[in-house]
Amino acid sequence: MDSSPHANSGEIRVAKSPVMSKVNIVHPSFRLAKDHSMNQVPAPRGVFKSIFQWFCPPKQDDTVPQNMSERLDWGRLMPFIAMHLACLLVFFVGWSWLAISIAVFLYALRVFTLTGFYHRYFSHRAFKTSRLVQFIFAAIGCSAVQRGPLWWAAHHRHHHKTSDEPDDLHSPKQKGIFWAHMAWFLTPRAQRTNLKLIPDFAKYPELRFLDRFDLVMPVLLALSLFGFGELVALGAPESGVTGFQLLVWGFFISTIACYHVTYLVNSATHLIGTRRYETKDDSKNSLVVALLTFGEGWHNNHHYYPNSTRQGFFWWEIDLTFYVLTFMSKLGLVWDLKGVPERILYPKPKAAPEPIPMQAEPVTVHAS
Numbered sequence: 001m002d003s004s005p006h007a008n009s010g011e012i013r014v015a016k017s018p019v020m021s022k023v024n025i026v027h028p029s030f031r032l033a034k035d036h037s038m039n040q041v042p043a044p045r046g047v048f049k050s051i052f053q054w055f056c057p058p059k060q061d062d063t064v065p066q067n068m069s070e071r072l073d074w075g076r077l078m079p080f081i082a083m084h085l086a087c088l089l090v091f092f093v094g095w096s097w098l099a100i101s102i103a104v105f106l107y108a109l110r111v112f113t114l115t116g117f118y119h120r121y122f123s124h125r126a127f128k129t130s131r132l133v134q135f136i137f138a139a140i141g142c143s144a145v146q147r148g149p150l151w152w153a154a155h156h157r158h159h160h161k162t163s164d165e166p167d168d169l170h171s172p173k174q175k176g177i178f179w180a181h182m183a184w185f186l187t188p189r190a191q192r193t194n195l196k197l198i199p200d201f202a203k204y205p206e207l208r209f210l211d212r213f214d215l216v217m218p219v220l221l222a223l224s225l226f227g228f229g230e231l232v233a234l235g236a237p238e239s240g241v242t243g244f245q246l247l248v249w250g251f252f253i254s255t256i257a258c259y260h261v262t263y264l265v266n267s268a269t270h271l272i273g274t275r276r277y278e279t280k281d282d283s284k285n286s287l288v289v290a291l292l293t294f295g296e297g298w299h300n301n302h303h304y305y306p307n308s309t310r311q312g313f314f315w316w317e318i319d320l321t322f323y324v325l326t327f328m329s330k331l332g333l334v335w336d337l338k339g340v341p342e343r344i345l346y347p348k349p350k351a352a353p354e355p356i357p358m359q360a361e362p363v364t365v366h367a368s
């Protein structure tokens with residue numbers, strides 16, 4: 001993660017000359033840290049540094065000023081595009097029922113983890129759990145390649161503080177649907193985890209480790225899928241399963257599906273749907289998004305009362321994550337699930353305004 005004030009190398013820079021303005025893609029390896037006057041030594045910068053920091057990010061250092069640049073960072077953008085392009089390898093690796101089953105299973109597991117734990121637990125503390133279960137689901141969440149639990153939850157808490165205001169990082173109202181869906185997290189401004197927003201979980205060293213080295217779990221998942229596929233190919237070659245096939249289906253296709261349903265909550269549910277509650281933002285309730293994301297589509301409910309474990313407030317508002325968390329509470333894995341108070345479910349209608357008299361009352365004018 002970039003943390004230095006001049007770490008926005010490898011971006012699309014807009015160069016303005018007196019003659020003409022043009023978009024200039026500067027190859028980062030040719031530039032020095034010249035905007036840092038005290039540092040005459042060429043600093044490791046650019047797209048390569050960005051990619052390197054995916055695997056080995058610097059330690060969180062709040063003394064270094066936050067890089068507030070909102071230009072796309074090539075070092076983040078290229079791997080993101082590559083993840084999408086890798087799905088096209090499906091035309092070379094083919095399919096098998098095993099590959100599709102694993103892709104669906106990993107989609108379901110990771111969407112549940114993102115909604116149930118990254119969102120409702122780490123961001124909103126909507127229930128309690130043990131340190132072990134907390135760690136297990138933080139690790140599974142990392143495998144969805146949406147950064148670590150502290151990064152995710154801190155940014156989400158910021159969203160609730162500023163939703164649809166100019167400082168909101170992913171408001172479609174402020175910057176459009178494309179930005180809100182999948183551009184905001186590719187900028188230097190979004191890279192750092194603001195630990196001040198998440199001190200309650202940042203105190204756990206194992207979570208800080210996962211958050212800093214957030215690519216460990218995705219790499220482990222990808223390697224496991226490839227290895228398992230190769231084992232199946234050895235033991236049952238007639239199945240047609242290969243390591244690359246499980247990698248493409250179980251990692252790339254499944255992860256990209258997780259990506260875009262998660263992003264819909266930031267983009268679509270602030271644009272399309274119905275509003276039950278008056279909130280200061282544009283949040284909406286959407287059955288389609290709720291079905292795809294296992295309950296996150298009831299976003300207007302959620303913005304109105306974010307602390308509840310359930311986001312579908314009524315029985316007809318399908319909320320799969322809540323059902324699974326309820327089942328987990330029966331097993332003793334989670335507890336103290338927070339409900340929705342009656343006053344929230346059925347807010348009192350505002351008192352009707354005094355009727356305006358049709359005729360103005362006569363005004364008595366006193367002669368002085």
Ligand SMILES: [Zn+2]
Pocket residue numbers: 159163265266270283299303
């Ligand atoms: Zn929102």
Ligand SMILES: [Zn+2]
Pocket residue numbers: 119123124156160302306
């Ligand atoms: Zn939330």
